[in-house]
Amino acid sequence: MIFSLAIYGAPYSSQAAYSALRFAEAVIRQGHSIHRLFFYTDGVHCGTALACPPQDELNLQQSWQQLIERHKLDAVVCIAAGQKRGVISEGEAKRFGKPAFNLAPGFELAGLGQLADAVAHSDRVITFGG
Amino acid sequence: MEQKQSLYICRHTPLQSSLARDALDAILAAAVYDQPLEILFSGEGVLQLAKNLSAPSVQQKDLRKNLMALPMFDITRVHVCTRSLAERNLSLEQLGVDGLEIEPSDAAACQQLIASAHTVLSF
Numbered sequence: 664m665i666f667s668l669a670i671y672g673a674p675y676s677s678q679a680a681y682s683a684l685r686f687a688e689a690v691i692r693q694g695h696s697i698h699r700l701f702f703y704t705d706g707v708h709c710g711t712a713l714a715c716p717p718q719d720e721l722n723l724q725q726s727w728q729q730l731i732e733r734h735k736l737d738a739v740v741c742i743a744a745g746q747k748r749g750v751i752s753e754g755e756a757k758r759f760g761k762p763a764f765n766l767a768p769g770f771e772l773a774g775l776g777q778l779a780d781a782v783a784h785s786d787r788v789i790t791f792g793g
Numbered sequence: 794m795e796q797k798q799s800l801y802i803c804r805h806t807p808l809q810s811s812l813a814r815d816a817l818d819a820i821l822a823a824a825v826y827d828q829p830l831e832i833l834f835s836g837e838g839v840l841q842l843a844k845n846l847s848a849p850s851v852q853q854k855d856l857r858k859n860l861m862a863l864p865m866f867d868i869t870r871v872h873v874c875t876r877s878l879a880e881r882n883l884s885l886e887q888l889g890v891d892g893l894e895i896e897p898s899d900a901a902a903c904q905q906l907i908a909s910a911h912t913v914l915s916f
Contacts, residue, residue, distance in 0.1 A: 671815075765862065788912045793802075
């Protein structure tokens with residue numbers, strides 16, 4: 664079965680982003696495929712490369728990066744939601760004249776059309792944090 | 794893109810979280826791709842349809858303007874959960890958005906909406 668995940672919860676603020684990670688791992692483990700991870704609203708903070716949680720806590724952002732890279736997942740951070748919240752790519756940083764960028768490797772910025780596309784091409788779209 | 798019926802459930806108050814506005818943005822994006830969709834306002838989300846919701850003085854854009862944009866994308870009907878209205882002592886008469894028909898849905902109708910959708914997106 665083809666899954667897509669829509670993640671709205673910020674890391675650590677709620678269980679949503681962690682549940683999404685666990686769900687994604689389970690989906691892959693059981694032999695299903697993931698068409699897309701779509702990080703929206705506060706979920707965009709999962710895509711930052713700058714998180715430094717204490718060593719005795721799960722590094723949720725890093726866990727996402729590792730999962731995405733290991734399984735070559737399509738991971739989209741909503742560009743509008745990311746811009747608002749300061750999760751931007753190198754290109755966006757240049758475009759807006761910002762001193763830095765923080766979008767982690769493996770993630771890409773794209774529009775809400777990618778969520779519509781996920782709906783069209785997945786058997787199931789599961790929401791986390793809505 | 795394939796045509797699959799999707800259901801967007803709006804469950805949050807207009808101002809407390811960004812999800813009310815984010816849901817409408819996602820709905821408009823789906824409409825641009827001509828995806829057939831239904832919208833259900835449920836729980837606190839019914840407040841998004843309240844007539845007396847005014848442009849707030851809290852530095853947020855008026856959500857109603859986004860709602861009024863729906864007919865431009867051929868969305869002229871939305872559903873509202875009547876149980877959620879009753880729980881909040883609201884009546885259908887207190888709801889209204891220009892250009893939108895608001896269809897009352899009881900628990901069975903809400904269940905039917907969810908059951909008949911290929912994809913449910915909850916906001």
